[in-house]
Amino acid sequence: MNIYKRRKIINAFMCSATFICATITLLPLISIFIYVLSKGASSLNISFFTHLPRPVGEPGGGMGNAILGTLTLIGLTCLWAIPVGVLSGVYLAEFGNNKFGAVVRFSADLLNGVPSIVIGIFAYILFVVPMKTFSALSGAFALGLIMIPTVMRTTEEILLLVPRTIREAALALGISQFRMTISIVLKTALPGIVTGILLAIARIAGETAPLLFTALGNEFWQRGIMQPIAAMPLQIFAYAISPFDDWHRQAWAASFVLITIIFLMNFISRLVIYLQRKSLKAK
Amino acid sequence: MEKVKVEGLNAYFSNIHALKGINISIKEKKVTAIIGPSGCGKSTFIRCINRLHEVVPHAKVSGRILFDGKDIYSSAIDPIEIRRRIGMVFQRPNPFPVLSIYDNVAAGLKLNGMKRKDDLDEIVEKTLKMAALWDEVKNKLNASGVSLSGGQQQRLCIARTLAVKPEVILFDEPCSALDPISTAKIEELIFQLKENYTIIIVTHNMQQAARVSDYTSFFLLGELVEFGKTQDIFTAPKDKRTEAYITGRFG
Ligand SMILES: Nc1ncnc2c1ncn2[C@@H]1O[C@H](COP(=O)(O)OP(=O)(O)OP(=O)(O)O)[C@@H](O)[C@H]1O
Numbered sequence: 001m002n003i004y005k006r007r008k009i010i011n012a013f014m015c016s017a018t019f020i021c022a023t024i025t026l027l028p029l030i031s032i033f034i035y036v037l038s039k040g041a042s043s044l045n046i047s048f049f050t051h052l053p054r055p056v057g058e059p060g061g062g063m064g065n066a067i068l069g070t071l072t073l074i075g076l077t078c079l080w081a082i083p084v085g086v087l088s089g090v091y092l093a094e095f096g097n098n099k100f101g102a103v104v105r106f107s108a109d110l111l112n113g114v115p116s117i118v119i120g121i122f123a124y125i126l127f128v129v130p131m132k133t134f135s136a137l138s139g140a141f142a143l144g145l146i147m148i149p150t151v152m153r154t155t156e157e158i159l160l161l162v163p164r165t166i167r168e169a170a171l172a173l174g175i176s177q178f179r180m181t182i183s184i185v186l187k188t189a190l191p192g193i194v195t196g197i198l199l200a201i202a203r204i205a206g207e208t209a210p211l212l213f214t215a216l217g218n219e220f221w222q223r224g225i226m227q228p229i230a231a232m233p234l235q236i237f238a239y240a241i242s243p244f245d246d247w248h249r250q251a252w253a254a255s256f257v258l259i260t261i262i263f264l265m266n267f268i269s270r271l272v273i274y275l276q277r278k279s280l281k282a283k
Numbered sequence: 284m285e286k287v288k289v290e291g292l293n294a295y296f297s298n299i300h301a302l303k304g305i306n307i308s309i310k311e312k313k314v315t316a317i318i319g320p321s322g323c324g325k326s327t328f329i330r331c332i333n334r335l336h337e338v339v340p341h342a343k344v345s346g347r348i349l350f351d352g353k354d355i356y357s358s359a360i361d362p363i364e365i366r367r368r369i370g371m372v373f374q375r376p377n378p379f380p381v382l383s384i385y386d387n388v389a390a391g392l393k394l395n396g397m398k399r400k401d402d403l404d405e406i407v408e409k410t411l412k413m414a415a416l417w418d419e420v421k422n423k424l425n426a427s428g429v430s431l432s433g434g435q436q437q438r439l440c441i442a443r444t445l446a447v448k449p450e451v452i453l454f455d456e457p458c459s460a461l462d463p464i465s466t467a468k469i470e471e472l473i474f475q476l477k478e479n480y481t482i483i484i485v486t487h488n489m490q491q492a493a494r495v496s497d498y499t500s501f502f503l504l505g506e507l508v509e510f511g512k513t514q515d516i517f518t519a520p521k522d523k524r525t526e527a528y529i530t531g532r533f534g
Pocket residue numbers: 296299301319320321322323324325326327328339374
């Protein structure tokens with residue numbers, strides 16, 4: 001066989017291999033979505049979103065409390081994890097070119113690798129035991145520990161992408177380093193940071209393990225952040241391992257809603273970026 | 284009157300010795316040109332004057348630079364104030380990509396706390412006119428700064444620098460991205476600015492140096508070879524190397 005022909009065949013083979021592998025990463029997502037949709041969509045109705053769960057045997061009921069609970073947990077988590085994550089990312093990018101920065105960077109990566117169940121136990125010991133109650137607050141603490149390293153490292157990476165010529169331009173105008181960072185660098189990097197935050201939220205929205213020992217779950221509507229609170233992943237977990245068909249259907253429906261929330265979040269983040277870019281284009 | 288006096292200035296990039304014992308004095312409300320082959324330290328030199336050299340990681344400076352008689356490197360001096368009073372236009376246009384044209388010009392004022400819209404409007408219009416850009420952008424002040432052509436971007440950067448009303452303006456090859464018409468406009472601008480500002484301009488263009496400057500300094504390999512009245516440098520250089528450079532025999 002002539003060498004050029006052989007090369008051509010190898011080339012074609014390798015190109016198709018990359019294409020096939022790319023498709024393999026696409027398939028699970030599509031199939032999960034279709035499967036969850038087909039299993040769960042039929043149980044969706046208004047009362048699924050607005051009602052409390054019913055005892056076994058009674059038909060109907062919903063997961064209103066779990067949906068509200070998950071949104072509350074996400075909100076509480078963001079309240080402390082976004083400022084801490086973004087500002088520590090700013091520190092790493094702008095001032096972290098030293099030993100302390102290296103230590104912080106390394107521990108963030110380690111924290112990222114700590115199994116989420118361990119983080120749950122840690123939050124349990126730190127919050128739940130001394131306060132003598134499971135609570136939304138302890139859940140938000142655990143979720144925050146998962147969210148912070150991601151937000152921090154994406155913020156740092158995105159900030160470092162802002163060219164130094166832009167920083168120098170700002171400094172040369174007599175703008176202070178703090179002002180420059182907030183009004184020029186952070187603003188330039190904002191779309192990337194927002195995307196990083198939304199992806200981190202999408203990740204914690206589905207976390208179950210850290211909530212087992214902290215938020216605990218709740219069959220009723222929440223009554224404040226110092227009380228146990230329902231969450232969709234917990235509810236899905238509890239229903240999925242139950243022996244009742246009715247509950248299985250509810251678990252599928254909840255999975256569908258959770259996935260949809262996560263999809264929407266991704267979609268919105270992209271929309272935000274798109275609109276921001278567009279508003280700056282020539283009018 | 285001398286506005287800036289440089290005494291025994293050395294500048295380093297980690298272990299590269301980029302400027303070696305520079306002594307020069309810059310006259311107030313005059314244009315001083317800096318010429319020399321690529322890599323001889325022209326940019327480094329003017330970046331020492333507005334204390335921008337030190338923001339490069341591992342960069343160091345020694346020696347003194349007196350600005351109105353005060354050493355800008357003394358510990359009592361805030362580099363932010365120095366940079367406000369000594370403006371700079373960079374070699375490559377670098378407008379803020381997320382800011383509109385208007386906000387690019389207003390950035391130095393707004394981010395230092397100036398809020399009154401009327402005043403800002405007036406300064407933006409005035410400086411854009413000075414930079415010969417107003418007619419091209421007056422109908423799209425809200426467009427992004429990077430939606431302009433390279434030459435327009437450079438004039439935007441000039442307007443941005445003028446807006447903070449510095450006393451000294453450092454130009455690092457401001458015309459290298461411009462067509463002959465814009466270049467002529469910038470040279471005209473420099474001529475006008477001389478009335479009120481002290482100007483230092485780096486240029487690779489001998490005719491430009493001869494046209495716009497009152498004094499010229501020739502740098503070579505991190506050293507100041509010759510400094511004097513532009514007329515003298517171009518007609519009767521004292522140093523052989525200066526003569527060789529301006530007659531185009533090397534560099
Ligand atoms: N960030 C940097 N790190 C290390 N060395 C640098 C850096 N910037 C410049 N240098 C070195 O310092 C010397 C002077 O550079 P400088 O940019 O001042 O030259 P220049 O005269 O402005 O050249 P040009 O006409 O090409 O702009 C060069 O030898 C260059 O290699």
